[in-house]
Amino acid sequence: MSSHSLAQLSNNLLYSAMVVYAAAMYCYAADLAFSARSRPSKTPPDPTPKLVPVPVPVPVGVAVPAGPPERWDERGDRRGEQDAGRPARSDRVGRIAVSLTGLAFVVHAGSVLARGLSAGRPPWGNMFEFSSTGALAVTGVFLVLLARRQDVRYLGVFVILPVLLTLGLAVTVLYTESAQLVPALKSVWLLIHVTAAIIASGIFTIGFSQTICYLVQERRERVPIGERTPSFMDRLPPAATLDRAAYRMHAFAFPLWTFAVIAGAIWAENAWGRYWGWDPKETWAFITWMVYACYLHARATAGWRGRKASYVAMLGYATFLFNYLVVNFVLVGFHTYAGTR
């Protein structure tokens, strides 16, 4: 196949993937809406009453004073009751949503692959390709979580929505014809750098979605259980669980981001003779890194845990978006990444 028809194939596959994504998102939304009071839970409530920890005064140290002990009992009664009357239909919708996500991923991966073959190089040489591959990474991370039997199906809408938005942006504003790389971008370290950055941003994206869910849920939980208006938020895990899940994502993505920054520095050293030059792109990668470091710190600082730390995590994601959208187009730098003009 010629390079041109491969690029054409890639575009067609991308549009198809977007359609499947949209269908998947619709199913996730239906899953949340129809089963607002009937949550299928993969972690059954603990049968052994002695495991329910009475708040033990466990001093956990000074740098890290003990947080409030985990309230398993709460999770137990919310989910336990809900499990009782679970209709089969909602679960079917959920399963369809997951299958559609898998299908969209395969089609999308095909598009990215065809694009790479058409250009004869890894498919992240310009903003269009970076966006498409980055969105693929988000779906990929989400599928890995699902495959590891983690109870994250509730996140579906909040994951597929940013994926679709990114792809929408990619095919409209950012679209660039398939072409070879400018010489500065031909480097193994660039490949490593971008791969790590793409995967890390995929994980950060999911962590960001979980953080938002946490903030909404936390506010909701301040209302006593009996007085809450029913909402799809009932389908989501309790705030404490969401907070921990978000932390896990961030704690996993942070070292990867660190590695991406280091690989980028190695590349810069090879290309321009300095490993760090404070060009706007580098500066914002550093800022993102620092804000996420602040988040990890905040979680260990008295008075910052919970909501405040979550705001810091959201700020971290905002700086990442700024780097991706604003820096590439508005602030010029060495990293002439934005494709043509």
Added chain:
Amino acid sequence: MTQTTMSTAPAPEPEQPGGPGALRPLELARWGWRQLTSMRTALILLFLLTLGAVPGSLVPQTGVDPVRVAQFKQQHPGLTPWYDRLSLYDVYSAPWFAAIYLLLFVSLAGCVIPRARAHGRAMRARPPAVPRNLHRLPASETWTTDRAAPDVIAAARAMLRSRHFRVEISGEGLPVIAVSAEKGYLRETGNLLFHVSLLLLLVAVAIGNLFGFKASVLVVEGGTFSNTVTAYDSFEHGAAFDESRLAPFTITLQDLFVRYQATGDQRGAPREFRAKLAFSSSPDAPTRRYDLQVNHPLVVDGTKVFLLGNGYAPVFTVRDGTGGVVSSGPVPFLPRDRNFGSTGVVKAQGAQPQQLGFEGLFLPSAALSTTRGPVSVFPDLTFPRAVLNAWRGDLGLDTGTPQSIYRLDKRRLTQVAVTGKPLAQALAPGQTMTLPAGQGSITFDGVRRWASLKVARNPGTTPALGSAALALTGLMLSLFVRRRRVWVRAGPDGAGRTLVEVAGLSRLESESSDWLAAEVGEIAAGVRVAAVRVAAPREDED
């Protein structure tokens, strides 16, 4: 309840209700130090450093793009004095920026040292005594067995050791016997390693800034330069740099190969640069060759040579009124746009009766635009033209003040004109522009390319990479290793059997304790199975 502190961090700072006002100087200093090294201050300083990095990405920086700084200053004359006062054109070397990161690193040192000491003690300490109420811990299991307590504990000890726990037996010889175990010290080790590596990284950066140098040079095809300060167009070095230690190499640019995208919507985008170099590492060393490319620097004795940019150097021959050649050779022109429309000047200082200067454009693929006049439409050489005008008078080169080689100082020059109109002509290679009244002529002989090279030595690079690698290792240990304690206790249950309790406690309040429950479950199962095996011979005797 028994002491179950899991932290290796220093003891809590007692609150100082009176605040600093009521304290004597020494106490005040201590109070200040404690404040500086607290987590809260660290967090604030981290935020400040982040915030401090922002303006440098919004305001042009001298270290990144001096040309844009000059333009910005011209456009914003009102702002400039303020920006200068706040070092906003050099944020990353500004005193206030340095103050933030130095404070942060002082805080870091003040935080890491006591924690390292405490961690050292914890590593040598024995696993802690058994809490009284094991079943209250986040993960626990209890069962009864016929095996004797010492056998159960021996099995548990072996089991825990094989899982790399540190173990300690208590109550030996007593009816109730227990084993305490602890694992995951690498978490705190990793955290300390990470923070110390950040300090090392700062040192590495400082080494590079002190001992390193960077220089740039523009070489035309066929040109040669040696690694000496005077050979460079610009040369920057650190305070502790020693000129006599410059490696004595020489480099000749033999040929520069450039290829551009010829079709599509990225037409004109560069695809390949390759500079063929001949170099010798010292005057007596043999000449070697190297294909210099972007991303593939040449390394000579620890000094690196990078290919940064390229351009055109049209070759001109200037003759004066006497007909003698007063200037000849390639003249580098500076590219002004993506298609390498370039500007430059030719100076003929020795021309008689008056000095001559030429100013003009070089267009590798010339075309006439109705709005912008002559422009270049493609970066490669498809239709090269030099568009020149001429000046005569005093070039100002004898005044002693240094002058740009890319600009004419026109204060004492008059433009050459024909019948009142300035003389201007577009020359193809081989063509000559003759000045009126026998003042001389200029011939456009042909074109060569030039390469701009960066030559740099940064002795901090390897240490910086090493510290970064250490930091990453420490970070991963710190985030992924789980510190936990496990206890196994066995004793009479009051009904003739042995009651066995297994329980675990983890430090990570950020994580769910599912994994801890799973691990405690595995250990409990292992102890059951192993205890049967250990006890088996005795069972036979019964």
